Amino acid sequence: MSAPSPFDASGAQFAWDSTSIKLAETCLYKYKLKMLDGWQPDNKSVHLIFGGLYASALENFYKAVAEGIDREQAIRDVVHEALIATWEHETDEAGDPIPETGAPWQSNHNLKTRGNLIRSIIWYFEQFRDDPCETVHLSTGAPAVEHSFKLPVDDGIVLAGHLDRLVTYSGSLYVQDQKTSGSTITGRFFEGFNPDTQMSLYTWAGKAIFHMPVKGVMIDAAQIAVGFTRYERGFTFRSDDQLDEWYEGAMHTIGRARAAVHEDYFPMNPSSCSNYGGCEFRHICARSPSVREQFLKGEFTRGDIWNPLRSR
Numbered sequence: 001m002s003a004p005s006p007f008d009a010s011g012a013q014f015a016w017d018s019t020s021i022k023l024a025e026t027c028l029y030k031y032k033l034k035m036l037d038g039w040q041p042d043n044k045s046v047h048l049i050f051g052g053l054y055a056s057a058l059e060n061f062y063k064a065v066a067e068g069i070d071r072e073q074a075i076r077d078v079v080h081e082a083l084i085a086t087w088e089h090e091t092d093e094a095g096d097p098i099p100e101t102g103a104p105w106q107s108n109h110n111l112k113t114r115g116n117l118i119r120s121i122i123w124y125f126e127q128f129r130d131d132p133c134e135t136v137h138l139s140t141g142a143p144a145v146e147h148s149f150k151l152p153v154d155d156g157i158v159l160a161g162h163l164d165r166l167v168t169y170s171g172s173l174y175v176q177d178q179k180t181s182g183s184t185i186t187g188r189f190f191e192g193f194n195p196d197t198q199m200s201l202y203t204w205a206g207k208a209i210f211h212m213p214v215k216g217v218m219i220d221a222a223q224i225a226v227g228f229t230r231y232e233r234g235f236t237f238r239s240d241d242q243l244d245e246w247y248e249g250a251m252h253t254i255g256r257a258r259a260a261v262h263e264d265y266f267p268m269n270p271s272s273c274s275n276y277g278g279c280e281f282r283h284i285c286a287r288s289p290s291v292r293e294q295f296l297k298g299e300f301t302r303g304d305i306w307n308p309l310r311s312r
Contacts, residue, residue, distance in 0.1 A: 013035065020308060038302045040302070042299065054180055058124060061125070075122070150309060175203060175214060185234075193217070200243060200250075221233070284296055
């Protein structure tokens, strides 16, 4: 069953998650190209692929254990799933995979490889074998894992997203999140998540959904290197005042993006062009507006529009 559209009858987005809010925060023109027009690079970022596979494996493990599956069996299951997910089959004319064909995924990146992915998954479970962190069980008895949310807020807006796991650690409640990096993980790495829209939304949603005093987000970060994976655990905290401030700012950003749709005016934010190694559309935006569409068609494809209402 397909998810409903995140856009209202006027074409303005009403359902928002951290990905779409961050796009609008960064640059309204980039928001238009990616969120409204659906332009995507021909080759998906290896960092997104690797990070998604890694996070999915850990999420599925915690869900399985919470449902009573033996820990060692759960590890074997998620490693098997990751091996299958990173095997690229040949396809037939209908696009269906042909059994007993294909080869391992080749990432063309010296760190984000299939072998390093499997190693990082297995080593994570060894690193946190005796983890004092525990999954929260709700009043219904159900474990607070793999929770997609869609929360109606002000002005007909819906805030949506996905919480992997709610945990207790040292007497406090946290949403748990996983991150990977090719750099050494220091305290400065964790400082980079405050302020941060994703972590603020996770904390805000955790409090709103579970009606519990969620203190912030516990981040398990993995440094992926050629010969090893190193893990560090850090935290980012949010007070009620900070969450109120974030919510007001997010709603203002959403209001600006919706107004941009109604006015058909999406100004660039040149100050963000060089952030995080450079925007993928930078060389497009550097060209004359009259020829941008031509270059977009040559270097990008129009894929599925990102939909915050799509549950995992």
